[in-house]
Amino acid sequence: MLNYGIVLFPSKPFQDTANGLRRRYDAHYANIPPHITLKESFSISNEELPEMIHVLRDIARQCPPIDIHVYKVDTFFPQSTTIFYKLKENKQLSWLNEKLYQEPFPTDRAHSVFIPHITIAQKLQQAEHDDIVGQLKMIDVSHQETIDRIQLLYQLDNESWTVYETFLLQGQST
Amino acid sequence: MLNYGIVLFPSKPFQDTANGLRRRYDAHYANIPPHITLKESFSISNEELPEMIHVLRDIARQCPPIDIHVYKVDTFFPQSTTIFYKLKENKQLSWLNEKLYQEPFPTDRAHSVFIPHITIAQKLQQAEHDDIVGQLKMIDVSHQETIDRIQLLYQLDNESWTVYETFLLQGQST
Numbered sequence: 458m459l460n461y462g463i464v465l466f467p468s469k470p471f472q473d474t475a476n477g478l479r480r481r482y483d484a485h486y487a488n489i490p491p492h493i494t495l496k497e498s499f500s501i502s503n504e505e506l507p508e509m510i511h512v513l514r515d516i517a518r519q520c521p522p523i524d525i526h527v528y529k530v531d532t533f534f535p536q537s538t539t540i541f542y543k544l545k546e547n548k549q550l551s552w553l554n555e556k557l558y559q560e561p562f563p564t565d566r567a568h569s570v571f572i573p574h575i576t577i578a579q580k581l582q583q584a585e586h587d588d589i590v591g592q593l594k595m596i597d598v599s600h601q602e603t604i605d606r607i608q609l610l611y612q613l614d615n616e617s618w619t620v621y622e623t624f625l626l627q628g629q630s631t
Numbered sequence: 632m633l634n635y636g637i638v639l640f641p642s643k644p645f646q647d648t649a650n651g652l653r654r655r656y657d658a659h660y661a662n663i664p665p666h667i668t669l670k671e672s673f674s675i676s677n678e679e680l681p682e683m684i685h686v687l688r689d690i691a692r693q694c695p696p697i698d699i700h701v702y703k704v705d706t707f708f709p710q711s712t713t714i715f716y717k718l719k720e721n722k723q724l725s726w727l728n729e730k731l732y733q734e735p736f737p738t739d740r741a742h743s744v745f746i747p748h749i750t751i752a753q754k755l756q757q758a759e760h761d762d763i764v765g766q767l768k769m770i771d772v773s774h775q776e777t778i779d780r781i782q783l784l785y786q787l788d789n790e791s792w793t794v795y796e797t798f799l800l801q802g803q804s805t
Contacts (some may be wrong), residue, residue, distance in 0.1 A: 459643060466793055469633060474786040480789065490793040502684040573703035592743035608794065615646040615654065619640055620782065 458500045460612040461621070463513075465559055465604045467525070467575065469583055474600075475542065481602030482540065482589065488617040493525070493544065495559050495607060496557040497567050500531040507562050510622065513609060516556050517624035522605035523549045529577070530593045538586035541574035541599055553607070634786040635795070637687075637731055638666040639778045641699070641749065648774075649716065649751055656714065656752030657762065660793040665749050667699070667718065667780060668730040671741050684733050684796065687783060690730050692797035697723045697780035701749070704767045709734045712760035715748035716772055739787070 466472065475491035526545040533539045544550070554571045558564050578589070589622065606625050610618040640646065649665035675683065700719040707713045718724070728745045733740050752763070781797050785794040 467794070469785055469787060472793060476787060476789050490787065490791065562719075589747065601776075606796065611643055613643060613664065614648060615650050618799065619643070619646060621779065622799075623794065623797040625796075 458502050458621065460498045460500050461509075462494065462498050462612070463496040464489075464608050464610065465496050465523070465525075465606075466490055466492050466608060467604065468602050469496050470602060471527075471602065476577055478577040478593070482581065483576060485576070485616075488609070488615075491577075492608075493552050493573055493604075494573055495516035495550070496562065498612065499563045501563070504553065507567045510609075511512070512561055513607075513622075513624050516553065517607060517626050519628045520549055520553060520626045521619050521628035521630040522626045524601065525550075525573075527598050527600040529594055529599055530592050531574075532586070532594075534583075534586060534590070536547055538579065538583060539576055539583040540578035540586070540593055542600075544575070545574060546574040552555050553566070594631075595624075607624070633674050634667045634672045635683075636668065636672050636784050636786070636792065638663075638782050638784065639697070639702040639780075640664055640666050641778065642747060642776050644649060645701075645774060645776065649749055652751040652767070656755065658754035659738050659750070659790075662789075663784070665751075666709075666782075667724070667747055667749055668777075669724070669727050672786065673709070673737045675737070679735070684783075686735055687781075687796075687798050690727065691773055691781060691800050693802045694723055696777050696800045697721065697727075697775050697803035698775065699724075699747075701735065701772050701774040702729050704770055704772055705748075705752070706756075706764050706768075708760060708764070712755040712757060713750055714752035714760070714764055714767055715750045716774075718747040719751070721747060729795065759774040774795075 472491045479486045527542045528545055529543050531543045550573045558566060606623050608623055609621045611621050612618050646665045653660045701716045702719055703717050705717045724747045780797050782797055783795045785795050786792050
């Protein structure tokens, strides 16, 4: 059994911007580049992998490239001290997320609602969270770009993630 | 212009093994998972990327999955204090490396000879290198596995690497 996750990476310049904050505030800074999680960590066996890959290819073929729109900094507090770039709701992201929580993928959700976001701070002490959240919320983070691929990653024992495979989004925009 | 690199990732268990040493000895531990470099960092523009991708797909289609054989720990000293898992010479690795230093790829080589390896220590002071190299060389690292994909990565401003695309090796074994 390995832990897998499915994410989108934003463009290099936007990853650099996010890392400027993550370096200081994100406990997972060294584990994975800045990303939008489509499906949170799930565990499957080597035997189950080929079927997943097959379905992922199919999903990617149907989905057009995604226009993401980052529009503000927000926090998940009091659920957690995670602070993030919030993305505008997006039909394609929601569709992908839906698909990735249907069979043959594990269907259990850690969070009942899908809130597309890029984490910039996590595992903060509450005092630190309260110190910085106001200032971070004031940052103008308006940013739009198009992402044309999704990434399947697996987790190593040191908790970092390695990309297993890229799937190009090849659907026709409507 | 972005910096790109082309690598192979070994299997998750072997990455874990390598990371056990890299954690202590590799200054680039947090920048990239354990890997075999096929083409060292090169710089190209966004305009040049599509042609590279096209050629990479073509190369991957021709190349069968690669049986790698790690057989010992060695050092590049005195050229550098880099210590690595050495791989047995391998026709496919050499062929891939050749192809990736031909047009349309940049053809200049930082190292005249291609020595396939997985780095486990680098940027050591010479005294530290001399302290640990004997002990590391005594480790039995005999390991074989098959790798069926290559990865194109780009470098962020913090010097870490993000995977841009995976290319499956789809040639027929002879």
